[in-house]
Amino acid sequence: MQKRVIIIAGATCSGKTSVALSLAKQLGTEIISADSRQVYRHLDIGTAKPDKQTLSEIRHHLIDFLELTEVYDASRFENGALEIIRDLHAQDKIPVVAGGTGLYLKALMDGIFDVPSDEEIRGELFTILHEHGKEYLYAQLRSVDPVSAGSMLPQNWKRVMRALEVFKMTGKPIHELQKGYQRDIDLEFLSFQLVWPRDILYELIDNRVDSMMALGLEDEVRTLAAQGLTPEINALNTVGYKEMFEYISGSISQEEAIRLVKRNTRHYAKRQLTWFRKDKRFEEVLLNAAIDLDSAAQKIFEKVNKE
């Protein structure tokens, strides 16, 4: 029999943390976070990491365990999560995965072909990008892997770069590896996404940004800046941080920074919605002002029990 894993997805601010918490309490289990930024230590307020109280009530995994300079990716997430899932299943617990990083959840559900990124090759590609530009990089990909190149645009240099990297390492086009990859796994995923009316979600976002400021986001970022860290490192190329860095360096006002954090968070939420909407495996749990998160959690609990 397949072992079950519950996934709670949704846009930022949709209440995943709280739903996952009450679900985990009812099920007597633990939570695995699927969030590419909450993995880092020192990013607390700006990533809306669950507070100490919450973390002490229910054990959370894959959260708050990396230094900012460490590199993390979808594959590491997949392997880390699978390990914890095995562990929890061994204790007869149904793992609850909660998070908004679509790619990580996809890696967990479908697996991801095993071609790690290579620092040296990536460095070379960066040099090409800086010296010759995106078009040149794209032309290189087109000459070795026209099919993959056809599915991307020169402007999207990150995707072009990865496709080239994969080709250089394996001699195979990335689209073939994708198509050919299949992972045998004995898990059944029960996936849900929390969906709010758009205007309410945006209000929740505005309110959360205001409360982040009240909680001391500025100090959190100042502490990082004082250590010489900048949004150059990926962990800090993050909504809520990059804008505050600009404010701290004096290039924009605090008011403007707050405005931009709110706007960029909305943009981010929108991208998440696009991602999860497309993946029909995520059952929609509709929310509105009249439905509290506990009853949403209850609904999910009942569905899980029925199956």
Add this chain to the structure above:
RNA sequence: GGGCAGGUAGCUCAGUCGGUAGAGCAAUGGACUGAAAAUCCAUGUGUCGGGGGUUCAAUUCCCUCCCUGCCCA
């Protein structure tokens, strides 16, 4: 009360020497298998403040009214 400057997309504004209009931002839709809170793509019909006049034709010119801002009383 008088003078001046304005009233054009959700916002800030441009423009039409008369042929029903376009930028930025916002917003919306989308792509995305090892950086993904990243990276990238697409989408602009709106009584051109109301009414009247001139004209084949008015958002554009004229009159009038309303509204906003500034200045003078």
